[in-house]
Amino acid sequence: MTDNPSGIFLQLNNISVVYSDVIQVLKGVSLSVEKHRIVSLLGSNGAGKTTTLKAISGLLKPENGKVTDGSISFDGAVIQNSSPEQITRKGIIQVLEGRQPFKYLTIEENLKVGTATRWTRPYKKDLEMVYDYFPALTKRRKSLAGYCSGGELQMLVMGRALMAHPRLLLLDEPSLGLAPLVVREIFRIIRRINEEQGTTIILVEQNANMALQIAHYGYVMENGKIVMEGEARSLRENPDVKEFYLGVGAGGKTRTYKDIKSYRRRKRWL
Amino acid sequence: MDFFIQLLVNGLSIGLLYGLSAMGFVMIFKSSSVLNFAHGELLAMGAFLFLVLTTWAGLPVYLAFLITLAGSFVLGFAVERLFLRPLIGESLIFVIMLTVGLASIFKGILLFFFGGNLHTYPEFLPAGLGLQFGNVFVPPVYVASSFIGIVFLVLFGLFFKFSSQGIFMRSVADNQTAALSLGVHVKKVFALSWAIAAMVAGMSGIVLGVINGINVHEISAIGLKVFPVVILGGLDSIGGAIIGGIIIGLLETFTCGYISPSLRDVVPYAVLVCILLIKPYGLFGLVDIERV
Numbered sequence: 001m002t003d004n005p006s007g008i009f010l011q012l013n014n015i016s017v018v019y020s021d022v023i024q025v026l027k028g029v030s031l032s033v034e035k036h037r038i039v040s041l042l043g044s045n046g047a048g049k050t051t052t053l054k055a056i057s058g059l060l061k062p063e064n065g066k067v068t069d070g071s072i073s074f075d076g077a078v079i080q081n082s083s084p085e086q087i088t089r090k091g092i093i094q095v096l097e098g099r100q101p102f103k104y105l106t107i108e109e110n111l112k113v114g115t116a117t118r119w120t121r122p123y124k125k126d127l128e129m130v131y132d133y134f135p136a137l138t139k140r141r142k143s144l145a146g147y148c149s150g151g152e153l154q155m156l157v158m159g160r161a162l163m164a165h166p167r168l169l170l171l172d173e174p175s176l177g178l179a180p181l182v183v184r185e186i187f188r189i190i191r192r193i194n195e196e197q198g199t200t201i202i203l204v205e206q207n208a209n210m211a212l213q214i215a216h217y218g219y220v221m222e223n224g225k226i227v228m229e230g231e232a233r234s235l236r237e238n239p240d241v242k243e244f245y246l247g248v249g250a251g252g253k254t255r256t257y258k259d260i261k262s263y264r265r266r267k268r269w270l
Numbered sequence: 271m272d273f274f275i276q277l278l279v280n281g282l283s284i285g286l287l288y289g290l291s292a293m294g295f296v297m298i299f300k301s302s303s304v305l306n307f308a309h310g311e312l313l314a315m316g317a318f319l320f321l322v323l324t325t326w327a328g329l330p331v332y333l334a335f336l337i338t339l340a341g342s343f344v345l346g347f348a349v350e351r352l353f354l355r356p357l358i359g360e361s362l363i364f365v366i367m368l369t370v371g372l373a374s375i376f377k378g379i380l381l382f383f384f385g386g387n388l389h390t391y392p393e394f395l396p397a398g399l400g401l402q403f404g405n406v407f408v409p410p411v412y413v414a415s416s417f418i419g420i421v422f423l424v425l426f427g428l429f430f431k432f433s434s435q436g437i438f439m440r441s442v443a444d445n446q447t448a449a450l451s452l453g454v455h456v457k458k459v460f461a462l463s464w465a466i467a468a469m470v471a472g473m474s475g476i477v478l479g480v481i482n483g484i485n486v487h488e489i490s491a492i493g494l495k496v497f498p499v500v501i502l503g504g505l506d507s508i509g510g511a512i513i514g515g516i517i518i519g520l521l522e523t524f525t526c527g528y529i530s531p532s533l534r535d536v537v538p539y540a541v542l543v544c545i546l547l548i549k550p551y552g553l554f555g556l557v558d559i560e561r562v
Contacts, residue, residue: 059451064359088453096451102444105437112434113441117453157448164452 009035009200010056010168015070015080017048017055019063025051027224028070033168033217038194038201040211040232042245043221049204050097052221053170056202057094058084074168088117091167095160097204098176099153103146107137110145110156114163123163130159133189151182158186162193168200169193175207183207187214208245212236220245272405277527278520283412284481285519286419289512291474292499293426294467296511299500300443301463303362304354307369309471310493311376316342316472317479317489318380321389331394338476339469346468350461358457373490380486388485395480415477422470423512430508439463443506491535498542504552514553517541 010033017026026048033039041049054060055067056074061083072080079087102110111130115123131138134155140148145156154174161169171190175183191214193199205211212218218235220228228241235241291313298306306312319341323334353372357365399410430436442449442459450456471493475484478492495518503514518538526534545552 057451059447062359062447062450084450085453085455088451093453094451096448100445100448100451102441102448104444105440109437109440112437113449113454114452115434116438116449116455160452 007035008032009075010202011071011073012052012056013071013073015055015072016068017051017060017065018068019060019065021066025065025224026055029221029224029226030070031219031226031229033200033202035200036194036198037217038190038203038215040208040215040218041202041204041221042206042208042211042218042241045206047221048224049221050172051224053094053172053202053204055080056087056168057092057170058082058087059094059096088164091165092170093117093161093164093166093168094170095157095172095174097172099150099157101145101148101153101156104144106142106144107148107156108141111160111163114160117164126163126165130162133162133193134159151178151186154178154182154186155189158189162197166199168202170202170204172204173206174203175205175210183210187211190214208241273527275403275406276408277523279406279408280412281520281523282516283416283419283519284523285516286423286512287415287474287477287515288495288499288519289515290419290422291471291493292496292503292511292515293508294470295496296500296503296506296508297439297463298467300506300508301439302354302358302460304365304369306467307366308349308373308376309467309496310490311373311380312342312346312468312471313475313478313493314380314484314486314489315345315376315475316468317475317484318384318389318486319472320476320479321384321391321484324391324394335476338472342472343465343469345472346465347461349468350464354460354464355457358460377486377490384486386486388483390483391480411477411481415481418473418477422473426466426470435462495538498538498545501542501552502545504554507552507554510552510554 012029012031014028014030015026016024016028018024029048029052031039031052041052043049051060051065054063054065056072056079058079058081060066061081067080070080071078074090074092077090079090079092102113105113108127111127112123115126131141136152137155137159140152145153148156158171158174174186174190178186187210190201190203194201203211203215212232212235215232218230218232219226220235220241228235228238230238291309294312295306295309298304316338320334320338323329323337324331327334329337349372353368354365357368395410395414397410399413401408401413430440438449438454439459439462441454442456446456475489478489482488499514499518500511501514502517503510503512518541521537521541522534525537
């Protein structure tokens, strides 16, 4: 199973997530990810994208959340409700939303923390690999992360995750609050990582346009459920996705409020 | 002038010890946000363990010293494992009450075995260790305590700066969720900070015992001095703890020498109140990097 290159790598089977025993956020989410692919998870705010990632990476626990139903299996092993220490050691690393650097550590020390999951830590080579992907970090390696710009920090936290040699990388909104040029750069690097390292990636994004350009497959979430899925190409062509997430109307141009009945057609999913 | 220098030297070496034991306190606070009210008792445990090993078991001093350090390390580890880990995620007040309870337990145990009297260590520092600068004589105790203080300071500095465990500890103190997401063993880090804090506290306990003699009440009261020290230095700054310790140590000895010995123990708390009024985050606690 492990060596099957096109097999299912990660499988979420009808999972529900409840915070503080009362607030249900995910209501039966199923998705599967094949090895070496980039899978994009789209949806509006509060749809449950981040919660899905945290259910996979085990980071629900510190927030008093729990997978109450369903199962998550990764590479043949059941991992739901395992501790983040165990899950990260299986090779799943989440890059948190909103860039969370260690502010009082230098760039290089930040990167070094990324080796926490590995017992043998010859990290010099990995540092070079990270600096190769993110040349912008090279000249700041000795400065405190707290003083770096947003783009540099996004590169830093992604590089930090790469130091762990992840087999499955969970990226939570890498484009958040970045200039368009930097976003393009970041997405190019994500694709390069996927191609060169063979890392499987789940990409949560608001920027559906960008995400569907580099992803192989996509899921659309709404209200704690998966409402649509498909190959990235077919999602890009789908009229609903176009209208709701890509901001392009049926006629290929943006809707305006000048036209009669320009209000959004409210899509009801199943 | 000689008197001044004498006081300066005494104050510095005492202050260094305060700073070191405050550093242990700050480490626990930074990594796990726990205010450890049993810190003074950890000092006392170390001091009495050393007493038992030297006088009752009759071990050579260096061996007793090493065993005390190891014992305190284990004690800190056990305290975290047995008492604090089950409380992870509970509200802060429970955890604080727990440390207050631990303080009473430790104090009770020590009073039960040793009573409230003053004990002294056998004289073991060679008289030749004292230093003579002109008319100023630095007693062997102060030379030894400064030496130990500086050695430990350098060791910890190197540990935090260069070892991977040290970097992990700083990362947990900095951003716990991010550390978790990268697979840092946060619980291990908590345990290690308690163990190191207890070890440093035990060490300070021994040296303070050599200087003043050991008495349960006095040593645990000295442990409480970490509060003015860390509030002066900033609760979350390890460097601040050291500098705060030195300032408080100097203030104490100068008050004792120039004003009145009875005011000695009051001054740190008077400083504490002033600092809280003027600079509530301490001298070094405010340096929060807002640019993210």
